[in-house]
Amino acid sequence: MSLRALAGSMVSIALMSSACGGERGQAAGAVPATSPAVAEAKAIAEAPAAAEAKAPQAGPQPQWSFTFAAKPSRLKVAGDGTVLALVSSELLAVRAGAIAWKFGAELRQVLAVAGNVVVVAQGDPSVRRDRLVMLALADGHELGAALLPDDGDQDEFAEPIRAAIVEPDQDELQVGDSVARWFRLKPGQCVKNGCLRAAGRLPEETFDSDAKLSFWPDRRRILREGSGLRVFDGEWQTLLSVQAHETLGGAALGPAGLALVVDDDVVLLAPEACEGPEFAPSGWPQPRRLYSREVDECPDCPGPPLGCRRWRSYQDGVHNEALVLLPDGAVVVHVDGETRAIRDGRQAWKTTTGGVGAVLQVGERVLGFSGGLEEDDPPALYALDLEGRPQWRSPLAMKGPGGFFFTDDVLLANAGATLLTGFETNIAVFALP
Numbered sequence: 001m002s003l004r005a006l007a008g009s010m011v012s013i014a015l016m017s018s019a020c021g022g023e024r025g026q027a028a029g030a031v032p033a034t035s036p037a038v039a040e041a042k043a044i045a046e047a048p049a050a051a052e053a054k055a056p057q058a059g060p061q062p063q064w065s066f067t068f069a070a071k072p073s074r075l076k077v078a079g080d081g082t083v084l085a086l087v088s089s090e091l092l093a094v095r096a097g098a099i100a101w102k103f104g105a106e107l108r109q110v111l112a113v114a115g116n117v118v119v120v121a122q123g124d125p126s127v128r129r130d131r132l133v134m135l136a137l138a139d140g141h142e143l144g145a146a147l148l149p150d151d152g153d154q155d156e157f158a159e160p161i162r163a164a165i166v167e168p169d170q171d172e173l174q175v176g177d178s179v180a181r182w183f184r185l186k187p188g189q190c191v192k193n194g195c196l197r198a199a200g201r202l203p204e205e206t207f208d209s210d211a212k213l214s215f216w217p218d219r220r221r222i223l224r225e226g227s228g229l230r231v232f233d234g235e236w237q238t239l240l241s242v243q244a245h246e247t248l249g250g251a252a253l254g255p256a257g258l259a260l261v262v263d264d265d266v267v268l269l270a271p272e273a274c275e276g277p278e279f280a281p282s283g284w285p286q287p288r289r290l291y292s293r294e295v296d297e298c299p300d301c302p303g304p305p306l307g308c309r310r311w312r313s314y315q316d317g318v319h320n321e322a323l324v325l326l327p328d329g330a331v332v333v334h335v336d337g338e339t340r341a342i343r344d345g346r347q348a349w350k351t352t353t354g355g356v357g358a359v360l361q362v363g364e365r366v367l368g369f370s371g372g373l374e375e376d377d378p379p380a381l382y383a384l385d386l387e388g389r390p391q392w393r394s395p396l397a398m399k400g401p402g403g404f405f406f407t408d409d410v411l412l413a414n415a416g417a418t419l420l421t422g423f424e425t426n427i428a429v430f431a432l433p
Contacts, residue, residue: 055390056382056383056390056391056392056393057391057392057393058392058393058394059380059381059382059383059391059392059393059394060392060394060430060431060432060433061394061430062394062396062428062429062430063096063429063430063431064096064097064428064429065097065397065398065426065427065428065429066083066094066097066098066426066427066429067425067426067427068085068087068092068425068426068427069087069088069425070087070088070425071087071409071424071425072085072086072087072411072425073086073087073089073109074086074109074110074111075111075411075413075420076111076112076113076413076415077413077414077415077418077419077420077429078113078118078137078415079113079115079415079416079418080137081095081415081418081429081431082094082095082100082137083095083420083427083429084111084113084118086107086109086111086120089104089105089106089107090102090103090104090105090107091103091104091107091111091118091120091135091140093118093137093140094427100139100140101139101140102140103120103133103135103140104120104122104133106122106123107120107121107122108120108121108122108123108130108162108163108209109209110163110164110165110166111166112166112167112168112173113137113168113415114168114171114172114173114187115137115187116136116137116138117134117135117136117137117143117187117188118134118135118136118137118140119132119133119134119135119166119173119185119187120132120133120135121133121162121163121166123160123162124147127147127150128160128161129147129148129149129150129160129161130147130148130160130161130162130163130177131145131146131147131148132145132146132147132148132163132166132175132185132196133145134146134187134188134189134190134195143187143188143189143190144188144189144190144191144195145190146185146190146193146195146196147193147196148161148163148175148177148183148196149193149196149198151179151181159178160178161177161178161179162177162178162209163175163176163177163178164176164177164178164207164208164209164211165207165211165212165213166185167213167214167215169215171186172184172185172186172187173185173187174199174213174215174221175196176207176211176213177207178206178207178208179201179206179207180201180202180203180205180206180207181198181200181201182198182199182200182201182202182236183196183197183198183199184196184197184199200236202236207225208225208226210224210225210226211223211224211225212224212225214251216252216253216254217253217254217255218234219233219234220232220233220234220239220253220271221234222251222253224248224251226248227243227244227246227247227248227297227298228241228242228243228244228248228278229241229242229243229248229251229260230242231253231258231271239271239274239275240258240269240271240274240275240308241277241278241279242260242262242269242274242278242279242280242281243278243279243280243297243298243301244262244263244280244282244297244298245263245280245282245284245285245296245297245298245299245301246263246264246284246291246295246296246297247262247263247264247320248260248261248262248263248320249261249262249318249319249320249321249323250320250321250322250323250333250358251323252322252323252324252325252331253271253325254325254327255327256268256310256325256327256328256329257269257270257271257310257329258270258271258274259323259325259331260281261318261319261320261323261333262280262281262282263280263282263283263284263286264282264286264314264315264316264317264318265281265282265283265284265286265312265313265314265315265318266312266313266315266318266323266331266333266342267281267282267309267311267312267313268309268310268311268312268329268331269281269304269308269309269310270307270308270309270310273305273306273307273308274304274305274308275305276305277302278298278301279301279302279303279304279305279308280298280301280302280303280304281303281304281308281309281312282312283312283314284296286314286316287314289316311344311345312345313342313345313346313347315333315335315340315342316335316336317335317336318333318334318335319333319334319335319356319357319358319407320407321334321357321358321359321407321408321410322358322359322360322412323358323359324359324360324361324366326341326361326386328343328386329343329344330342330343330348331343332359332361332366333359334353334355334356334357334359334368337352337353337354337355337356337371338350338351338352338353338355339351339353339355339359339366339368339382339384339388341388348388349387349388350388351384351388351389351390352373353368353370353373353382353384353390354370354371354372354373354377354380354382355368355369355370355371355382356368356369356370356371356401356405356407356410357369357407357408357409357410357412358407358410358412360412360413360414360419361386362414362419362432364385364386365383365384365385365386365391366383366384366385366386366388367381367382367383367384367412367414367419368381368382368412369381369382369410369411369412369421369422369423370382370393371400371401372400377395378395378396378397378398378400379395379396379398379399379400379401379423380393380394380395380396381393381394381396381419381421381428381430382394394430396421396422396428397428398422398423398426398428399423399424399426400423401423409423409424410422410423411423411427414432417431417432418430418431418432419432
């Protein structure tokens with residue numbers, strides 16, 4: 001995780017001000033970047049702002065709030081509004097501002113909700129493999145469990161087989177384990193492991209706890225690990241493979257293409273033109289920035305294939321959290337206290353929101369967490385329309401980001417009309433109008 005408050009979750013150190021700006025810390029012995037992207041960056045910086053300024057209306061009030069004892073390592077919102085959180089390796093279910101039930105200890109860092117079933121994972125020391133435990137959302141009682149199968153003749157010194165990925169997919173869950181095997185889990189009661197079936201494997205690979213899987217239209221799925229990202233089809237055939245030089249942020253697939261935040265670039269790729277070996281999609285090294293080859297995650301990576309990159313836009317300090325890909329092909333991100341939309345490589349609109357962390361689209365609105373518009377402002381939940389015009393703003397009765405913070409300390413998630421936002425250990429839950 002980064003100490004660079006505006007960059008998110010990769011390995012980079014920053015010095016920043018409390019006004020959400022900042023400068024990147026530089027490695028010793030770094031050399032200045034010389035890049036043709038300088039002219040492009042200048043043109044982008046001079047692009048006009050689009051959103052008409054107007055004072056936002058007062059927004060909805062939270063239905064309830066809650067403070068965890070420690071920052072949740074995983075957080076989900078269920079369809080009935082229950083908030084599920086892994087806190088210090090224990091599962092908490094919170095409703096109406098109080099803990100409804102708890103489960104387990106020493107749980108793995110996976111958490112999924114499928115309808116009325118919650119899935120977590122526990123180690124089983126007797127067999128050195130994880131159990132996938134299915135719980136009733138209503139009260140937390142155990143419905144059943146499935147044990148990850150062994151992997152042939154394992155060496156006695158081999159690492160235990162752990163659950164690394166558990167994500168809902170239609171009426172089942174996709175499970176990936178630490179030796180890169182895939183399984184399909186049918187949620188609910190389970191007899192003799194009959195709810196778990198094999199669904200392929202990525203040969204000669206392993207998955208760490210930072211692996212993340214997401215599902216997108218046309219049965220495509222995105223797998224992220226560290227500073228790399230791959231897109232697969234429904235049969236686990238690789239469609240493209242990209243690598244960051246320094247930082248990899250949010251990603252989204254849509255009709256317009258694959259949108260990425262990578263190395264402080266906002267990038268839109270055409271996946272059908274990106275087949276072949278792994279490549280680096282950004283314009284690295286960036287203009288007027290120092291860099292060191294020794295800390296480059298992929299110093300020998302080629303650039304994108306011809307026709308693969310539709311456009312890119314250098315946005316210094318862009319937040320490396322979830323982005324929004326709008327139907328018109330614009331990519332919405334947070335940069336330097338602004339919510340910006342980039343379309344065709346140029347700024348389509350920007351709105352001063354104090355926004356930090358992830359951006360979320362719900363219906364015809366873009367939602368985000370604001371650290372405040374002025375130095376003493378409380379944090380807030382804000383809403384814009386899809387052209388960047390302010391709709392409403394709801395102040396939050398909690399402590400917001402200070403001078404140094406991690407962008408993934410900002411919490412933002414939804415299920416249907418229930419939305420959760422917060423910072424570090426504090427959450428507020430809204431019923432969206």
